[in-house]
Amino acid sequence: AQSVTQLDSHVSVSEGTPVLLRCNYSSSYSPSLFWYVQHPNKGLQLLLKYTSAATLVKGINGFEAEFKKSETSFHLTKPSAHMSDAAEYFCVVSVGATGGTSYGKLTFGQGTILTVHP
Amino acid sequence: GAVVSQHPSWVICKSGTSVKIECRSLDFQATTMFWYRQFPKQSLMLMATSNEGSKATYEQGVEKDKFLINHASLTLSTLTVTSAHPEDSSFYICSASGGNYGYTFGSGTRLTVV
Numbered sequence: 001a002q003s004v005t006q007l008d009s010h011v012s013v014s015e016g017t018p019v020l021l022r023c024n025y026s027s028s029y030s031p032s033l034f035w036y037v038q039h040p041n042k043g044l045q046l047l048l049k050y051t052s053a054a055t056l057v058k059g060i061n062g063f064e065a066e067f068k069k070s071e072t073s074f075h076l077t078k079p080s081a082h083m084s085d086a087a088e089y090f091c092v093v094s095v096g097a098t099g100g101t102s103y104g105k106l107t108f109g110q111g112t113i114l115t116v117h118p
Numbered sequence: 119g120a121v122v123s124q125h126p127s128w129v130i131c132k133s134g135t136s137v138k139i140e141c142r143s144l145d146f147q148a149t150t151m152f153w154y155r156q157f158p159k160q161s162l163m164l165m166a167t168s169n170e171g172s173k174a175t176y177e178q179g180v181e182k183d184k185f186l187i188n189h190a191s192l193t194l195s196t197l198t199v200t201s202a203h204p205e206d207s208s209f210y211i212c213s214a215s216g217g218n219y220g221y222t223f224g225s226g227t228r229l230t231v232v
Binding site: 034036041042043044045046049090094103105106108109110111 | 124149167222226
């Protein structure tokens with residue numbers, strides 16, 4: 001079984017300050033991990049993904065995440081927040097699916113709402 | 119990059135009627151489609167998984183006779199909510215996967231049953 005826990009339901013930062021969104025996972029096998037962003041009443045946009053290659057993953061819009069197996073964590077960071085970063089972020093885990101012809105189920109965390117103050 | 123088009127973006131229907139939601143992969147062949155439901159201020163819950171040409175696999179607790187899923191081609195999957203009731207009001211999102219494309223999400227459909 002696999003699961004994801006996002007440790008903060010809400011995070012509030014000032015524009016220009018660093019962002020840290022925390023995620024811990026549980027998986028019996030080597031997981032694939034993703035971070036998605038969702039703006040209100042919109043679909044999900046992929047920020048970045050980890051698929052057993054480099055542990056430090058760089059994504060779009062200046063976001064990056066580090067896979068730490070010993071801590072079972074995959075925290076999302078950004079050095080400097082922009083107002084446009086305000087949205088809901090989901091940490092997602094999948095087992096047995098890294099692309100190609102096989103796609104496993106995704107398990108979503110509960111989501112973290114990021115608020116950015118001017 | 120991969121694009122998934124989901125229509126309609128919002129729909130209001132009367133209780134007891136049926137609503138069909140379409141999910142199309144525009145520039146790749148989607149061998150697998152996933153349908154999710156998202157209640158307000160909650161995360162996405164997987165409803166069912168469908169592979170092209172096969173019957174959908176539903177998650178526990180999801181009524182297959184109420185949520186009909188068809189994946190007749192490599193670019194189109196549909197979700198039909200039959201005999202809709204107010205408790206079916208929710209945000210429905212599809213995700214398509216195929217080839218070297220991972221999971222590409224549609225923009226979602228806001229269903230309101232009155």
